[in-house]
Amino acid sequence: MVRKTQLKQILKLKQKKHRLANGLFVAEGEKTVREFISASWPCKILFSLENNFHPQAQKVDLSVMNQITHFKNPSPVLGVFEIPKPKLLNKMPITIAVDGIRDPGNLGAIIRLCDWFGIDDLICSFNTVDCFNSKTVHASMGSLVRVTCHYLENLSEHLKSLEKPVFGADYRGKSIYSVRLPEFGSYIFGSESHGFSQEINNLLDYKLSIPNYRQTKGAESLNVATATAIFLSEIYRKT
Amino acid sequence: MVRKTQLKQILKLKQKKHRLANGLFVAEGEKTVREFISASWPCKILFSLENNFHPQAQKVDLSVMNQITHFKNPSPVLGVFEIPKPKLLNKMPITIAVDGIRDPGNLGAIIRLCDWFGIDDLICSFNTVDCFNSKTVHASMGSLVRVTCHYLENLSEHLKSLEKPVFGADYRGKSIYSVRLPEFGSYIFGSESHGFSQEINNLLDYKLSIPNYRQTKGAESLNVATATAIFLSEIYRKT
Numbered sequence: 154m155v156r157k158t159q160l161k162q163i164l165k166l167k168q169k170k171h172r173l174a175n176g177l178f179v180a181e182g183e184k185t186v187r188e189f190i191s192a193s194w195p196c197k198i199l200f201s202l203e204n205n206f207h208p209q210a211q212k213v214d215l216s217v218m219n220q221i222t223h224f225k226n227p228s229p230v231l232g233v234f235e236i237p238k239p240k241l242l243n244k245m246p247i248t249i250a251v252d253g254i255r256d257p258g259n260l261g262a263i264i265r266l267c268d269w270f271g272i273d274d275l276i277c278s279f280n281t282v283d284c285f286n287s288k289t290v291h292a293s294m295g296s297l298v299r300v301t302c303h304y305l306e307n308l309s310e311h312l313k314s315l316e317k318p319v320f321g322a323d324y325r326g327k328s329i330y331s332v333r334l335p336e337f338g339s340y341i342f343g344s345e346s347h348g349f350s351q352e353i354n355n356l357l358d359y360k361l362s363i364p365n366y367r368q369t370k371g372a373e374s375l376n377v378a379t380a381t382a383i384f385l386s387e388i389y390r391k392t
Numbered sequence: 393m394v395r396k397t398q399l400k401q402i403l404k405l406k407q408k409k410h411r412l413a414n415g416l417f418v419a420e421g422e423k424t425v426r427e428f429i430s431a432s433w434p435c436k437i438l439f440s441l442e443n444n445f446h447p448q449a450q451k452v453d454l455s456v457m458n459q460i461t462h463f464k465n466p467s468p469v470l471g472v473f474e475i476p477k478p479k480l481l482n483k484m485p486i487t488i489a490v491d492g493i494r495d496p497g498n499l500g501a502i503i504r505l506c507d508w509f510g511i512d513d514l515i516c517s518f519n520t521v522d523c524f525n526s527k528t529v530h531a532s533m534g535s536l537v538r539v540t541c542h543y544l545e546n547l548s549e550h551l552k553s554l555e556k557p558v559f560g561a562d563y564r565g566k567s568i569y570s571v572r573l574p575e576f577g578s579y580i581f582g583s584e585s586h587g588f589s590q591e592i593n594n595l596l597d598y599k600l601s602i603p604n605y606r607q608t609k610g611a612e613s614l615n616v617a618t619a620t621a622i623f624l625s626e627i628y629r630k631t
Contacts, residue, residue, distance in 0.1 A: 269604055269605065269614055270606075296610075372534075383622060386626070
């Protein structure tokens with residue numbers, strides 16, 4: 154039997170205030186849930202449509218999944234996990250930071266990119282979407298077990314304190330292909346629609362852009378996740 | 393006055409079958425709608441929360457927008473446009489194709505990337521999500537006015553007929569950084585979860601991958617839009 158209070162609790166976790174108050178988040182999808190389980194993240198509730206997903210899983214009907222999913226369509230597996238305690242920020246040669254990213258899917262894709270390129274920490278401005286938003290969890294496909302998002306109230310102060318050159322993705326900047334992107338530095342990616350905050354703008358040592366290959370008027374900007382992908386590739390390609 | 397039948401019609405356009413039957417699609421968001429208007433795509437309905445958006449626009453209340461939006465939250469502007477007649481496929485040195493992309497946001501991001509890199513045609517397998525899906529329209533941010541999606545029933549036959557080398561993004565392939573990606577060739581990107589169809593797999597001359605920089609087990613794959621971004625950057629970087 155699934156208790157109604159449980160279903161209500163799961164639905165409430167759509168909202169950040171309830172995630173914070175309860176220290177819990179929801180993960181949907183087999184692959185994503187398996188990643189959190191494999192990494193031993195404490196699991197409070199585990200529902201599955203199938204019998205054999207996991208010894209801890211409770212089998213539920215599709216009608217239950219339909220009621221609790223945070224998406225348009227339910228997944229075969231849904232887990233409620235504890236949000237881990239804040240971790241210390243490692244000192245690494247490369248710092249990746251995001252400023253004011255609002256789209257949860259984009260943040261998820263950036264977390265997955267960090268994972269791919271071996272980056273363990275992602276610095277987020279306070280006004281960046283919560284990394285435990287269900288859509289972010291989904292888009293990051295379990296990469297949150299390896300990449301920690303650190304939300305800083307004063308992003309620019311932190312970047313200053315690192316005493317590293319600061320690079321910002323900006324369409325008015327120099328072509329990224331014209332320079333060798335160093336492996337010692339901070340790289341910041343802003344919101345596509347609002348750009349960087351003034352404070353971050355003042356901090357940038359270098360503005361870099363991905364050149365637009367269209368001769369006449371074309372797209373005004375790239376999606377921030379695809380732009381981040383190209384920057385990370387340029388930093389790490391090593392040729 | 394907004395007629396109820398109009399509201400119903402707009403909501404129905406969420407579904408592909410209704411888009412096809414009526415030859416219409418919905419675009420939401422100021423920037424996106426402006427792109428279609430500037431490119432003179434025939435506009436059937438144009439609603440705006442503000443008075444001065446466009447002479448053709450009808451001012452409506454937020455309550456109306458709430459009723460008709462295809463998203464969780466309404467935009468200040470919504471337009472219903474005619475789906476253009478199929479265009480002829482240009483012969484270009486580079487062909488970009490997608491095989492079985494289901495996520496509308498990913499397809500939109502890929503269309504926007506094509507726009508950025510000056511690619512006018514995107515070849516899509518029949519089982520790829522419809523480019524006039526509202527989420528795709530939204531994610532492509534108006535780039536559909538410059539990039540035409542061609543849905544082909546037999547993608548592999550078409551690619552064969554081009555008589556160009558065929559490159560596929562595949563995690564088991566050779567590092568993309570180890571070769572110079574030619575500007576004469578077809579590049580195919582498949583669904584992350586299902587990979588390429590068998591037919592496409594048989595067709596590939598070269599499998600290429602973006603190397604995973606994590607020493608121990610990390611992310612299994614990249615989001616297909618971010619992978620496409622890195623491939624396009626590698627093809628066009630010219631250094």
